[in-house]
Amino acid sequence: MFHWFEQRPFFFAVLVFIFVAFAGIVEVIPDFAKQSRPTVGTKPYTVLELAGRNVYIKDSCNACHSQLIRPFKSETDRYGMYSLSGEYVYDRPFLWGSKRTGPDLHRVGNYRTTDWHENHMMDPASVVPGSIMPSYAHQFKNIADIDTAYGEAVTVKKVFNTPYDVDLNGDGKIDVPLGTYEEAKAETLKEAKAIAADMKNQAVKDAVANGQIPEIVALIAYLNSLK
Amino acid sequence: MQNNARVEYDYSVAKAFTFTAILFGIVGMMVGVTLAFQLAFPHLSNLAGEYGTFSRLRPIHTNTVIFGFTLSGIFAGWYYMAQRILKVSLKESPFLIFIGKLHFLLYFITIFLGIFTLLAGYTTSKEYAELEWPLDILIVIWWVLWGISIFGLIGIRRERTLYVSIWYFIATFIGVSMLYLFNNMEVPTALVSGYGSWMHSVSMYSGTNDALVQWWYGHNAVAFVFTVPIIALIYYFLPKESGQNVYSYKLSILAFWGLMFVYLWAGGHHLIYSTVPDWLQTMGSVMSIVLILPSWGSAINMLLTMKGEWQQLQTNTLIKFMVLASTFYMLSTIEGPIMAIKSVNAIAHFTDWVPGHVHDGTLGWVTFMIMAALYHMAPRMYGREIYSKSLMDTQFWLQSTGIVLYFTSMWIAGITQGMMWRAYDEYGSLLYSFIDTVTVLKPYYTIRAVGGLLYLIGFFMFAYNMYKTATAGRVLDKEPINATPVAA
Numbered sequence: 045m046f047h048w049f050e051q052r053p054f055f056f057a058v059l060v061f062i063f064v065a066f067a068g069i070v071e072v073i074p075d076f077a078k079q080s081r082p083t084v085g086t087k088p089y090t091v092l093e094l095a096g097r098n099v100y101i102k103d104s105c106n107a108c109h110s111q112l113i114r115p116f117k118s119e120t121d122r123y124g125m126y127s128l129s130g131e132y133v134y135d136r137p138f139l140w141g142s143k144r145t146g147p148d149l150h151r152v153g154n155y156r157t158t159d160w161h162e163n164h165m166m167d168p169a170s171v172v173p174g175s176i177m178p179s180y181a182h183q184f185k186n187i188a189d190i191d192t193a194y195g196e197a198v199t200v201k202k203v204f205n206t207p208y209d210v211d212l213n214g215d216g217k218i219d220v221p222l223g224t225y226e227e228a229k230a231e232t233l234k235e236a237k238a239i240a241a242d243m244k245n246q247a248v249k250d251a252v253a254n255g256q257i258p259e260i261v262a263l264i265a266y267l268n269s270l271k
Numbered sequence: 272m273q274n275n276a277r278v279e280y281d282y283s284v285a286k287a288f289t290f291t292a293i294l295f296g297i298v299g300m301m302v303g304v305t306l307a308f309q310l311a312f313p314h315l316s317n318l319a320g321e322y323g324t325f326s327r328l329r330p331i332h333t334n335t336v337i338f339g340f341t342l343s344g345i346f347a348g349w350y351y352m353a354q355r356i357l358k359v360s361l362k363e364s365p366f367l368i369f370i371g372k373l374h375f376l377l378y379f380i381t382i383f384l385g386i387f388t389l390l391a392g393y394t395t396s397k398e399y400a401e402l403e404w405p406l407d408i409l410i411v412i413w414w415v416l417w418g419i420s421i422f423g424l425i426g427i428r429r430e431r432t433l434y435v436s437i438w439y440f441i442a443t444f445i446g447v448s449m450l451y452l453f454n455n456m457e458v459p460t461a462l463v464s465g466y467g468s469w470m471h472s473v474s475m476y477s478g479t480n481d482a483l484v485q486w487w488y489g490h491n492a493v494a495f496v497f498t499v500p501i502i503a504l505i506y507y508f509l510p511k512e513s514g515q516n517v518y519s520y521k522l523s524i525l526a527f528w529g530l531m532f533v534y535l536w537a538g539g540h541h542l543i544y545s546t547v548p549d550w551l552q553t554m555g556s557v558m559s560i561v562l563i564l565p566s567w568g569s570a571i572n573m574l575l576t577m578k579g580e581w582q583q584l585q586t587n588t589l590i591k592f593m594v595l596a597s598t599f600y601m602l603s604t605i606e607g608p609i610m611a612i613k614s615v616n617a618i619a620h621f622t623d624w625v626p627g628h629v630h631d632g633t634l635g636w637v638t639f640m641i642m643a644a645l646y647h648m649a650p651r652m653y654g655r656e657i658y659s660k661s662l663m664d665t666q667f668w669l670q671s672t673g674i675v676l677y678f679t680s681m682w683i684a685g686i687t688q689g690m691m692w693r694a695y696d697e698y699g700s701l702l703y704s705f706i707d708t709v710t711v712l713k714p715y716y717t718i719r720a721v722g723g724l725l726y727l728i729g730f731f732m733f734a735y736n737m738y739k740t741a742t743a744g745r746v747l748d749k750e751p752i753n754a755t756p757v758a759a
Contacts, residue, residue, distance in 0.1 A: 046524050050433050053425045053441065060442050060531055065449060067535035067558075071551060072487055076480060098471075102392035104326035110621055114544040118693040121701055129546035132478025137397050140482055140545065144621040145310070147705040174710045178309075178316030178324045186321075192460065192467030199463040200473060225466065 083130030088197075088206050088220045089269065091228050092235045092257070095193035096266030099259045100139070103180060108145035111270070124151040134206060146177060153271040158242040161264045166245075180260075184248055188262035194228050236261045239268075280354045281361035282652040284371035288347035289645055289652070291379060293734045295339025296638075298386070300727045302332040307720035311713060322390055330401045331389045336633070337399060337496060339382045344641030345500040346378070346417070349440055351648050352507045353421070356436060357428035367423045374416040381409045393470050397485045399492050400454050404472045407455045414451070418444050435523050439503030442531060446495035454488035479546050490538035493629075497637050499530070501596075502569050504644045509573055509593045512647055513583055514753035518575035526568030533562050540611035543620065552613070559611035566604035573597045588663045589755055592643035595671065599635025603628060618693070623712065624685025631678040634670070634726055642733050647755050649737060655744030657757040662736050670729035676722030684715035 049056040089097060100106070113119050115126040127150055132138055156164075163170050166184065168177040200206040201222060208222035222228055233252075239261050240252040248258050309316045309325045316325050350371060354360050361368050385402050388394075394401040402410070421444055425437065433441075456475035461467050474481050510517050517523060539547070539555020574597055577583070583590045606628050610619045619625065646663070650656055657663065691711065694702040745758055 046528065050438070051431055053422065053433060053437075056433065056438070057422075057441050057445060060438075061445050061449070063528065063531035064442070064446050064535055066532065068449070068453075068487060071536065071539065071554065072483060075483055075548065075551070076476075101394060101396040103321070103324065104329060104394065104396065106396055107326045107329045112545055114617075114620075116544070116617065116693065118695070118701060122692075122705070127546055129479040132482075132546070135478045136476070136481065137395060137474040138478050138481040138485070139396065142398060142541065142621070143623075143625060145709070172706050174706050176310060176313040176709060178313060178326075180321075180324070182321040189468060192471045195460040195464040195467030196471065196473055198466065199458055199460040202463055203458055204477070 081130055082133045083128050086131050086133060087212065088134045088200075088208055089266070090220060090232070090235060091190060091193045091197055091222070092188075092232045092262055092265045093269045094196055094266075095188040095190050095232075095257070096259075096262035096264065097139075098193060098196075099183065099188060099263045100266060101137075103183070105149075106139045106141040108141075108143065108177070110141035110144050110148045111150040112140040113148055113150050119148070123148045124154055134200075136200060136204075146175075149267070149270055151271055153268045156267070158239055158264050158268065159244070161267055162243050162245065162260065165260055165263070183259040183263060184245055186259045187251070188257045188259045190229065190232055190257060190262075193262075194222075194225060194232075197222050197228070233257070235265060239264055278354070278358060278360045279362060280351075281368060282351065283368070284361070284375055285347050285350040285648065286652055287372075287375045288343045288350060289648065289737070291375075291382070292340055292343035292347055292641065292645060293737060295335050295343055295382060296730055297734060299332055299335030299340050300723075300730055302328055302335065304720065304723045304727050306332055307716070307723045311716035311720045321392075327390065327392065330394055330398075331386055333399060334385055334389060334401060335382070337492070338385070341496055341633075341637055341641065342378075344644065345443070345496070345504070346374075347648070348500075348504045348507075348641075348644050349417075349421070351652070352436065352504075353424050353440070356430065356434045356507065357424055358430045359424060359428050361424075364423065364427060367420060367427075370416050370419050370423065374413050374420060377409060377413040377416065381406055381413065384409075388470070395455075395457065395472065395474065397454065397474070397481075398489050400451075400485070400488060403470050404455075404457050404459050405470065407451075407457075410451070414444075414448060418448070434507070435517065435527070436503040436507040438527055439499050439506065442527075443495050443500040443503070446491065446499065450488045450491050450495065454484050482542060482545065483547055483551070486541035487535070487538040490541055491535055493632075494530075494534040494537075497633060498534075498566075498600075501637050501640050502530075504640050505573055505593060505596065506569075508640075508644050508647050509576055509590075509597075512587065512589050512593065512643075512753055512755060513577060513580055515576050515578075515580055518572050518578065522568055522572045526565045526572060529565030529568060530562075533558055533565055537562050537607075537611070540607075540616065543611070543613055543616045556611050556613055556616070560608045563604060563608050567601060570597045570601045570604070583754075587754055588660065588667060588757070589643050589646055591667055592639050592646070595667075596636050596639040596643065599631055599639065599674070603632035603636060606631070618689035619685060620689075622685035622688040623681045623715070624689070627678050627681025627685055630681070631674060634674045634677065638730075639670075645737065646733075649740045650744070650747060650755055651750055653741045653744065654747050654750075655740055656747060657755060658736050658739035658744045660757040662732050663757065666729040666732040666736070669732070670726050673722045673724070673726030673729065676718055676725070680715040680718035680722065684712045684719075687711060687715075 113123045113126045165180045167179055168175040201208045208220050212219040236252050236257045240249050251258050393403045457472035459472045461469040476484050536558035539551045540559045543552045688708050691703045691708040696702045
């Protein structure tokens with residue numbers, strides 16, 4: 045039977061495709077049909093948090109830090125409640141990572157503060173003696189790309205119906221406002237100021253006072269949102 | 272054989288890809304060794320500001336080695352051996368030569384741009400699919416060009432039956448096409464919203480679904496870049512070099528179709544204990560173990576091809592390279608399934624055992640096989656003997672030592688780390704803080720870095736030997752039938 049195919053390249057290729065695609069059809073498709081639903085309390089990222097998430101991606105923090113707590117006692121003791129599928133529904137892309145050179149960060153917002161992150165990113169060994177993480181001092185100088193984050197929020201709202209400007213739990217309040225570009229800019233700067241108030245770096249404080257948001261501020265906003 | 276004598280082959284495209292295999296091999300492995308040293312000596316990570324950190328360099332290492340070095344080797348192998356197996360020359364079709372050259376040009380531009388965009392921080396963060404959407408489109412274009420080359424050459428062939436290697440090349444083309452397209456579905460944000468950077472995109476899938484598609488792709492990128500096309504190479508080059516027939520045709524069929532059917536199921540083993548459904552995790556785990564059969568099928572078929580001719584190991588360095596490659600293929604395809612067993616995975620996942628596993632496969636199997644293939648091709652492409660046998664031998668032993676240092680240190684590191692993460696004291700509290708599990712690994716990171724360095728030095732020897740062969744090797748008056756001629 046296979047002999048026949050070996051003389052007919054077209055049909056051979058078709059047969060290979062069927063063999064190869066079979067597993068994907070069985071494994072991947074069913075999970076898509078059953079769309080994952082958000083866990084109660086899971087909200088879309090604000091524009092500032094999205095900008096921070098993009099800094100996290102740009103500097104490939106996921107190369108060394110996972111965001112997936114496995115259901116083992118040792119992990120829930122160390123990091124908190126194990127991860128649930130519904131917590132990730134607004135994560136595009138997912139950031140589970142595949143290697144823990146550093147600890148898991150899925151609930152880092154529960155036990156680290158703005159101040160801790162500030163010191164950690166500038167000089168990791170100052171808060172964790174023996175750390176092999178490099179310094180990310182450039183994040184204090186580089187300005188976060190808020191426009192791209194706004195563009196991303198608008199895109200996911202339009203294309204995937206991510207619930208921005210929506211009252212999620214029926215209490216009459218909009219949970220995550222997005223609004224127009226100007227409104228989003230103003231809201232983002234307000235959030236950034238709240239974070240910069242907890243920071244010590246004078247250059248960062250000055251930048252935010254002047255309406256510019258350094259990457260570190262956005263990154264901390266994102267890390268604080270991981271709970 | 273008469274046919275062969277008449278056909279004059281065109282090696283321009285194969286030579287171009289041989290060049291990029293060496294170039295991107297050096298770049299990718301140098302970055303890899305840098306990363307290894309950065310983990311052992313963290314201060315090295317801050318020498319070049321944001322452009323020198325471990326995290327920024329890591330995707331450059333993986334992309335350059337997988338898509339720069341390995342794919343170049345595969346394409347070089349294709350443009351060389353397809354003409355011979357199909358008994359047709361590229362010279363007979365100006366169209367296919369043009370397609371081949373365009374394929375090379377676009378490929379080269381993509382990898383080049385890939386290195387710089389990753390350095391600048393443009394990444395989608397999905398492992399081995401980091402390149403942003405404009406580069407993804409370029410990749411699809413040259414992949415289709417390669418498809419035209421495959422089916423074009425097959426279309427004008429003189430040999431009716433397709434040899435085993437061609438099966439594997441067709442499978443590579445189809446498998447990667449499907450996986451790549453699905454996993455890289457993304458929406459460019461600036462095009463939809465009108466705001467921000469035009470390079471930025473978001474994934475079509477979110478959260479758990481995104482992870483599922485990513486590891487269905489990620490694992491099978493290993494299948495269809497590191498396994499299937501490399502088997503295509505060994506099925507041609509080992510019998511050719513040793514002058515022996517492939518041991519069993521039946522085993523070839525069984526191993527090929529078995530691999531095609533089983534491999535794709537195994538992606539789920541990257542997601543054990545994650546939030547994907549349990550049945551998927553179990554399926555990934557079980558199918559990974561079944562995968563031993565077709566993998567060992569081809570490896571055993573290769574080793575038995577040497578039956579009765581084992582003395583060639585002593586006389587022919589290229590046979591040594593290929594037999595070692597097969598052996599490492601067997602090692603990593605038994606190691607993978609072991610790691611996919613749920614209870615083992617609970618310890619191994621997220622640890623250094625994972626890069627250890629990847630590297631005994633890529634250093635021992637993939638790179639050894641590609642270097643052997645290029646060594647075999649060089650005298651026939653350039654009409655010259657391999658420049659130095661002693662350099663080749665030294666390279667072999669240096670790199671073998673490097674691999675052993677690499678995987679043994681990473682096995683110990685991974686298991687140590689996994690055990691320490693879950694250790695409790697007698698009062699039921701965690702015994703170690705996370706940083707304890709980091710500092711204890713330092714000696715292993717140093718050993719790994721040294722292993723990597725030895726391997727890199729061996730690769731430089733390979734590059735030098737290839738360069739000298741092309742420019743200064745002793746001229747051959749006629750093409751050797753099998754065993755590659757090597758100067759003393």
